[in-house]
Amino acid sequence: MLEALFGSVNRERVLLFLYVRKEGYSREISRFFRTDLSQIQKQLERLEVGGTLYSRTLGKTRVYGLNPRYPFRVQLEALLDRALAFYPAEERERLMMIRRRPRRKGKPL
Amino acid sequence: MKSLADMSLGELAAFVWTHLHRHGINCVLTGGACVSIYTTGCYQSYDLDFVERVPSSRKRIREALVELGFFEESRYFKHPETKFFLEFPAGPLSVGSEPVKATVTLEFPTGQPALLSPTDCVKDRLAAYYHWNDQQSLEQTLLVAQSNRIDIGEVRRWSDEEGKLTEFETIKQQLLARRNRP
Numbered sequence: 001m002l003e004a005l006f007g008s009v010n011r012e013r014v015l016l017f018l019y020v021r022k023e024g025y026s027r028e029i030s031r032f033f034r035t036d037l038s039q040i041q042k043q044l045e046r047l048e049v050g051g052t053l054y055s056r057t058l059g060k061t062r063v064y065g066l067n068p069r070y071p072f073r074v075q076l077e078a079l080l081d082r083a084l085a086f087y088p089a090e091e092r093e094r095l096m097m098i099r100r101r102p103r104r105k106g107k108p109l
Numbered sequence: 110m111k112s113l114a115d116m117s118l119g120e121l122a123a124f125v126w127t128h129l130h131r132h133g134i135n136c137v138l139t140g141g142a143c144v145s146i147y148t149t150g151c152y153q154s155y156d157l158d159f160v161e162r163v164p165s166s167r168k169r170i171r172e173a174l175v176e177l178g179f180f181e182e183s184r185y186f187k188h189p190e191t192k193f194f195l196e197f198p199a200g201p202l203s204v205g206s207e208p209v210k211a212t213v214t215l216e217f218p219t220g221q222p223a224l225l226s227p228t229d230c231v232k233d234r235l236a237a238y239y240h241w242n243d244q245q246s247l248e249q250t251l252l253v254a255q256s257n258r259i260d261i262g263e264v265r266r267w268s269d270e271e272g273k274l275t276e277f278e279t280i281k282q283q284l285l286a287r288r289n290r291p
Contacts, residue, residue: 049199068240069205071206
């Protein structure tokens with residue numbers, strides 16, 4: 001949808017994912033979109049170097065998010081929000097519906 | 110001319126800035142290096158962040174710095190004679206979500222680099238404190254305020270624009286106390 005503007009469909013996917021979910025890691029994003037892990041990693045790294053994303057480590061995992069200090073963050077979020085409205089409802093729901101509440105270790109389902 | 114090994118952070122920044130300027134690369138010193146300069150070394154940074162006012166190519170920057178003996182390693186430029194290293198973070202030149210309106214020029218024996226004003230330097234550090242709750246950034250803010258003239262009203266206005274007025278009010282007394290210290 002914003003591929004022409006962002007230059008890559010995976011860059012759009014990464015930004016959209018992080019806009020909706022707030023944070024995410026490369027394998028999680030690549031699994032969600034069923035796409036190549038290395039391509040997602042490349043986009044995450046590029047966006048971090050460009051100041052659009054931040055990253056932090058959580059255990060052994062590098063977690064990314066939209067950088068709150070990015071000067072165009074508000075405008076970027078508005079663009080992503082608008083783009084999200086054009087996504088199919090089921091895709092939007094899939095992106096938004098994620099279990100955030102805690103799950104006790106060993107709990108069967 | 111001093112060797113790079115003997116240059117202070119400010120002298121090296123001025124030397125590099127002048128060289129880049131001669132090559133038509135228009136940049137401003139930002140980040141922890143400004144804190145280091147404004148606190149005359151109370152806070153020591155080894156990272157010289159230059160943000161370009163108008164983006165030029167990485168190749169052009171590399172070619173200019175190679176002339177001085179720097180080499181590129183990952184995202185940094187290093188030199189065998191100095192522990193300081195250079196970085197060129199992506200622009201635009203901003204503090205939080207606002208563009209930097211004016212920079213200041215300081216005089217060193219090696220040149221006159223453009224850098225963030227003390228007030229913008231405080232905003233830059235506060236942005237890190239506000240968004241990451243980074244206590245080191247707050248301490249750097251207070252160190253800069255202690256030895257420089259800071260426009261507190263402007264910092265308050267900017268904090269409000271950033272949606273961080275409550276946070277500003279929380280640290281305002283600390284800022285004023287440090288500022289008023291002789």
